[in-house]
Amino acid sequence: MSSSRGDHFSASTLEPLPVIIIGNGPSGICLSYLLSGHIPYVRPDAVHPHPLLQRKLAEAPGVSILDQDLDYLSEGLEGRCQSPVALLFDALLRPDTDFGGNLESVLTWRQEKQRAIPHVVLGRNLPGGAWHSMEGSMVTLSQGQWMGLPDLQVKDWLQKKRRGLRNSRATAGDIARYYRDYVVKKGLSRNFISGAVVTNVQWGAPEPSGSGAQGPSPLFQVSGFLTAKDQSRQPFSLWTHNLVLATGTFDSPARLGIPGEALPFVHHDLSALEAATRQGVVTPASDPVLIVGAGLSAADAVLFARHYNIPVVHAFRRPVDDPGLVFNQLPKMLYPEYHKVHQMMREQSFLSPSPYQGYRSLPEHRALLFKEDSQAVFQDAQGGQQVLGVSLVLVLIGSHPDLSFLPGAGADLAMDPEQPLSAKRNPIDVDPFTYQSTRQEGLYAVGPLAGDNFVRFVQGGALAVASSLLRKETRKPP
Ligand SMILES: Cc1cc2nc3c(=O)[nH]c(=O)nc-3n(C[C@H](O)[C@H](O)[C@H](O)COP(=O)(O)OP(=O)(O)OC[C@H]3O[C@@H](n4cnc5c(N)ncnc54)[C@H](O)[C@@H]3O)c2cc1C
Numbered sequence: 001m002s003s004s005r006g007d008h009f010s011a012s013t014l015e016p017l018p019v020i021i022i023g024n025g026p027s028g029i030c031l032s033y034l035l036s037g038h039i040p041y042v043r044p045d046a047v048h049p050h051p052l053l054q055r056k057l058a059e060a061p062g063v064s065i066l067d068q069d070l071d072y073l074s075e076g077l078e079g080r081c082q083s084p085v086a087l088l089f090d091a092l093l094r095p096d097t098d099f100g101g102n103l104e105s106v107l108t109w110r111q112e113k114q115r116a117i118p119h120v121v122l123g124r125n126l127p128g129g130a131w132h133s134m135e136g137s138m139v140t141l142s143q144g145q146w147m148g149l150p151d152l153q154v155k156d157w158l159q160k161k162r163r164g165l166r167n168s169r170a171t172a173g174d175i176a177r178y179y180r181d182y183v184v185k186k187g188l189s190r191n192f193i194s195g196a197v198v199t200n201v202q203w204g205a206p207e208p209s210g211s212g213a214q215g216p217s218p219l220f221q222v223s224g225f226l227t228a229k230d231q232s233r234q235p236f237s238l239w240t241h242n243l244v245l246a247t248g249t250f251d252s253p254a255r256l257g258i259p260g261e262a263l264p265f266v267h268h269d270l271s272a273l274e275a276a277t278r279q280g281v282v283t284p285a286s287d288p289v290l291i292v293g294a295g296l297s298a299a300d301a302v303l304f305a306r307h308y309n310i311p312v313v314h315a316f317r318r319p320v321d322d323p324g325l326v327f328n329q330l331p332k333m334l335y336p337e338y339h340k341v342h343q344m345m346r347e348q349s350f351l352s353p354s355p356y357q358g359y360r361s362l363p364e365h366r367a368l369l370f371k372e373d374s375q376a377v378f379q380d381a382q383g384g385q386q387v388l389g390v391s392l393v394l395v396l397i398g399s400h401p402d403l404s405f406l407p408g409a410g411a412d413l414a415m416d417p418e419q420p421l422s423a424k425r426n427p428i429d430v431d432p433f434t435y436q437s438t439r440q441e442g443l444y445a446v447g448p449l450a451g452d453n454f455v456r457f458v459q460g461g462a463l464a465v466a467s468s469l470l471r472k473e474t475r476k477p478p
Helices: 026-035 051-059 070-074 084-093 154-160 172-185 270-278 296-307 336-347 407-413 455-475
Strands: 017-022 038-042 107-111 119-123 192-194 196-203 220-227 233-245 289-292 312-315 359-362 366-371 375-379 385-389 392-395 443-445
Touching: 017 026, 017 220, 017 455, 026 038, 026 119, 026 172, 026 455, 051 070, 070 084, 070 455, 084 455, 119 196, 154 172, 196 233, 196 407, 233 455, 270 296, 270 392, 289 296, 296 312, 296 336, 336 359, 443 455
Parallel strands: 017 119, 017 233, 119 192, 233 443, 289 312, 289 392, 312 359
Antiparallel strands: 038 107, 196 220, 220 233, 366 375, 375 385
């Protein structure tokens, strides 16, 4: 096992744990913080700028947010997210941030150890989730302050590390370190098991004794393996009454589904370009790197290649001015580097002369085939075909949740079980105020799996789960 082992963990035990969280990204970390007995209260002197919310908060002074009616508190809040609890928690943590303000959180945190719920957080990598898989110098899309977790502001953490924000944004490397540090600073390390990969989850008939709020509690068996420093694998099997899926959507990159996609020079992860650059496999003198996709990950890859003067051919299916392209939705002032890529995409089409040396864009081109002799075949909008010699291919067209460890790969849990699970279009169907699956008692989902796509908003899901689990605890017979 690579870094830490949870105190509640022994590789195989028959004694069920109250809670297991699969996934150690911002969602899992935030939930672990709450379940460790960190309880949020409204500061007695705080006045929330939202008048309706302020009135409601004033109705229950001294009652923790976790013990209040989240449905009632969040009613009427609006913002850049569909989840009412995500909007509520965000409004409490960052009261006026959408109006450009910088008001301090209205919350104060008390540690009430008697309310802690024992749990383990299983994660493939170090605490921080997807942020450890990103290129460290990449700058966050969100403002740096929106990447923070409760009670530790990113700007304060950066200041202590003698680091700063870049144009109000942070680097992915700093954010990954912040999450790892958060776990240590908040005393959560004992709950985290890094290097633990869950490969199978089963649940069967409910336990007759019953500890759940809505009748007998189910029992989940969670199995997988721990990776040791020498890369050997040790199997584990654990039982739990409540299972939280916090596995994000970064692990399973989307594929084109075309012949040759499994050839060794075709990759689905920016880190392959980093490695090839480091090893000198691609250089400014190589054939171009082909980058397929028109999202921000593809743009990051273009920026990376440009930084190292590596020639790039950039192919994507949509027209450059398609309003659905993410570049057409980002304010220019805040994201100058992405607008630069967009400008290159527009001005550098294959047919026009080249103001940007070493970069060519192929708008409205569909990759058809990769050949063993490192050639890529495309079809353009008119149906014509083109063949290009490339040194490496990066297919960066998004990613899917990977719930292959669940029965039926979790398909039954989606809003529309007939369609593939998707963070944006078809997330796991959860109750909006508990984040418990509408199909399976004791099973919860948070983060992009439940449709919350930004770190700022995944924390509301954690609040809802913690509130639900605390209620279950108080309803348990003595
Ligand atoms: C390129 C990119 C840029 C982004 N930029 C921003 C941004 O600027 N601002 C923002 O707010 N959000 C951004 N996001 C979204 C952000 O990453 C997610 O919202 C956030 O990380 C979700 O947190 P999470 O904890 O739910 O999941 P994740 O961070 O994805 O963490 C889940 C973890 O679970 C692990 N896991 C999965 N399956 C298993 C298993 N079977 N066993 C054990 N562990 C498992 C994964 O390896 C992963 O480490 C970006 C995402 C990407 C991909």
